[in-house]
Amino acid sequence: MLSHGTVVPGSWLNMFGTTALLLFLLATTCATAAPNCPPLGPVFEKPRNFKSSAAIRAALANLTETFQARDEDNSAAVRANITSYSLEVFSISDTDPVIFDWHHTAPAHASSNITNGGVKKTDADTVYRLGSLTKIFTVYTWLVQDGDVKWNEPITKYVPELAKAADKAKDDPVGNVAWGEVTVGSLAEQLSGAVRDYGLMGELTQTVDQNTAVQLGFPALNSSDPTLPKCGVWPHCNRTEFFSGLLQVYPSYAPFTTPAYTNTGFQILAYALESIKGKPFQTLMEESILRPLNLSRTFYQKAVSNLGIIPGPGTPSDAQWDYQLGDENPTGNMYSSVRDISALGRSIMRSTLLAPVLTNRWLKPAALTSEPNAGVGYPWGIRRIVLSSVTNGKRVVDAYNKAGRIGYYNSLLNLLPDYGVGFSVLLASPNLPANANFNLADVLGEQLLPALEEAAREQAQDTYGGSYSNSNSNSNSNGVGNSSLKITTQPDRPGLGIENWVSNGTDMQYMATVLAAGYAPVIPSIRLYPTGLETVIPGEMDRKNGRAATQGKRVAYKAVFEDLNVPSRTPPSMFSTDCGSWVSLTGVTFGSMPLDQFFFVVDGSGKVVSIENAALRMVMRKG
Known part of the structure; x- marks a missing residue:
């Protein structure tokens, strides 16, 4: 993979004139390109062309x-x-x-x-x-009502029954859940280590009689045994009965050890939110989810x-x-x-x-x-x-x-x-x-x-694909002229591909990859990926009716500079990787501006007007 933040010494760069660079690139076009490595997330903007695709x-x-x-x-x-x-x-x-x-x-x-x-x-x-799809409604209700600011707080802060039992695990962690270490979020993410259910699903004494249990290989339990659930499937446990039984059950794991599915955690979450908001959980769900979404x-x-x-x-x-x-x-x-x-x-x-x-x-x-x-x-x-x-x-x-x-x-x-x-x-x-x-x-x-x-690729090609260049051949105020590039997409490649990128007469496709990699790339590649960052641009005044035109937007994309000659690690190595693009992001800057940040301007009709590289400070219009 390409290293990040490496600056190539100027004397090394001087070894390559423009002619030498072009000959070098020409000599390597026959090489087989390795896969691109995109950052996690969408590689194109979300598709909207469902009917036309x-x-x-x-x-x-x-x-x-x-x-x-x-x-x-x-x-x-x-x-x-x-x-x-x-x-x-x-x-x-x-x-x-x-x-x-x-x-x-x-x-x-x-x-x-x-x-x-x-x-x-x-x-x-x-x-x-x-x-259990119900659990999405339960977590959604919590997030709408209270956000996630309390998710790293101990659940004992909001459920007094658990607070009273928190110290038991200090003397006997095998026999007691360390409730003082269980957070609100750990219940939602199945990392509390608590038992899956109490007295309900999976509890055989609630669904089979003693004789059947013995025939299945289980011992007969005395009706006075404190571990024998007196409620669950029917009659249901009330809150007092639930906690009385739950606090006698062994933990599955210590908190945050491994995911272990727990239904009890979501019952406890509901009790906690009721304590915070002072309303029944059903009311909270109806107020936050069911009525606002008209379900x-x-x-x-x-x-x-x-x-x-x-x-x-x-x-x-x-x-x-x-x-x-x-x-x-x-x-x-x-x-x-x-x-x-x-x-x-x-x-x-x-x-x-x-x-x-x-x-x-x-x-x-x-x-x-x-x-x-x-x-x-x-x-x-x-x-x-x-x-x-x-x-x-x-x-x-x-x-x-x-x-x-x-x-x-x-x-x-x-x-x-x-x-x-x-x-x-x-x-x-x-x-x-x-x-x-x-x-x-x-x-x-x-x-x-x-x-x-x-x-999504078809849509990206239609929207962003094409040639871009500055409007005249003279240098701008920053001394950058003769700049152009082409954007394309390919069915077997992620993101927007940059080709023929020239900045101030320099082959920037090659040079940007050199600066990012720290060595002479054999097959330089630049792909652009959406960042999710957009800024609304007010439309110009429509002179006919005196109203503002439809607003446009400024859209940010992130580039990944790669040498596709790097061998693919198949099968994957134990520690080495050929796909670590997240490490290289914003690895090269010029005047604090990232070389891998690009901005598109899109008008109110959805038409792309221009592209700008942050470090080069040059706007190139689509033509």
Whole structure:
């Protein structure tokens, strides 16, 4: 990889005249270029051209064909005859908020013989149960109500029952959770080390009798045993019973050791927010999320049955449509439709209810897992997807998802912030296939991600591609003249490529890479990537009507200077890397201005007017 911040001695640079540089570059054009290494994040601006993109249209046609075939597949892997589902692919675009949707009603659920209530045909407003997808609503509620300023504070500050038990771990850390070390944020990011559930899911004494437990190999427990939950599945534990039992349970790990899924953490988060705000958690959620986003088909507690899909055979109770989790509602009780879940995801990526910087902090990994391409967030499951077919294996897209399951229901929300696109998936079946929600996500992702990347590239080429130069051949006030460059994109390369960059008569494409690398590059490459930084530019006055014209904007892009002759490390080395572009950013400056910072001026119609390099202080107009 290229080093950063290295200044090449002037005597070394003097060895190369302009002619020598051109001959050197000509001699190396036959070399095979290695992959580019983009920074983490989008490599193009978020696509808006969903209807005009040939790649998107082809992907949607393939999805239509795929789902038509799935809806006739009664194999054990799909079970279309007994599995109803709704899905929606959405974007943050105002013009194309829904890119694709699909709804399947299982023949068994559409039958007029089913008398357990519910709809007979699924659509975007059909209500399903969410299970653990509820946790997104819980964390979102906290962030809207109180931000993340308290996330590094101990949870004992807001939950007195835990404060009283905090010292027990000092004498017996094996037998007691170190609650004094558990922060508010650690509960949201699954790093508290506390037990998964108390008295509810997974507690066999709540679901099997003593004789059955003994036959399964477990000992008989005396009814007076203090570890035997007296509540949980039914009757539900109240707050006193919950903490009385929870504080007797062994920790799974010490805090911040490893991600370990905990439903109890979200129940505790709800108690803490109630303490801070002095209101019931349901009220806080309705005030902060459900009403502001107009989620009319989303319910914290039991939904009206005639809005939902309730799989038979059997009663709504068999499907667990009616079953409530009591004080553990914040972890998995809710109901919603794909339209509402899409609206929720859209609001997160748009920062409708949060400041953009808070959204950016929320959509970041909190911890890694033992799986190389997986991480954990608040409370996201994060998949690191390598688009190897698009950009030679160095383009990584982070997908933020949350899945859930309860009774006959399965759910999934997936966000792709790089594209401003996501999808919601809800299923209902008395016999759900394993990982049914993620199986549908795989089908969507395999078609959508390459198409979204290509659509973004097409849009970037249309917007930024072309030749730029200063308006005259004379030097400006800074002594810089005869400057030009060309911007292109390539299907197998990330970002905007700079070609033929000349500054004051100097081959800047080569020289900038020399300055960044500290040696003579064999295949110099410059790619530009969006930074997310934009400034509004007031439009000039329209002389006809005396009104201000549509506002334009100044958009910042960051360049990565690379020598593509550097061998790719395949398989990866243990410590060395050929992809560390984040280290090299802003590695060379001139008069405090970065050589790798570029600014585009875009007028009110969306047309690019000019480009400027910060260090060279030269504006080149698009022509």
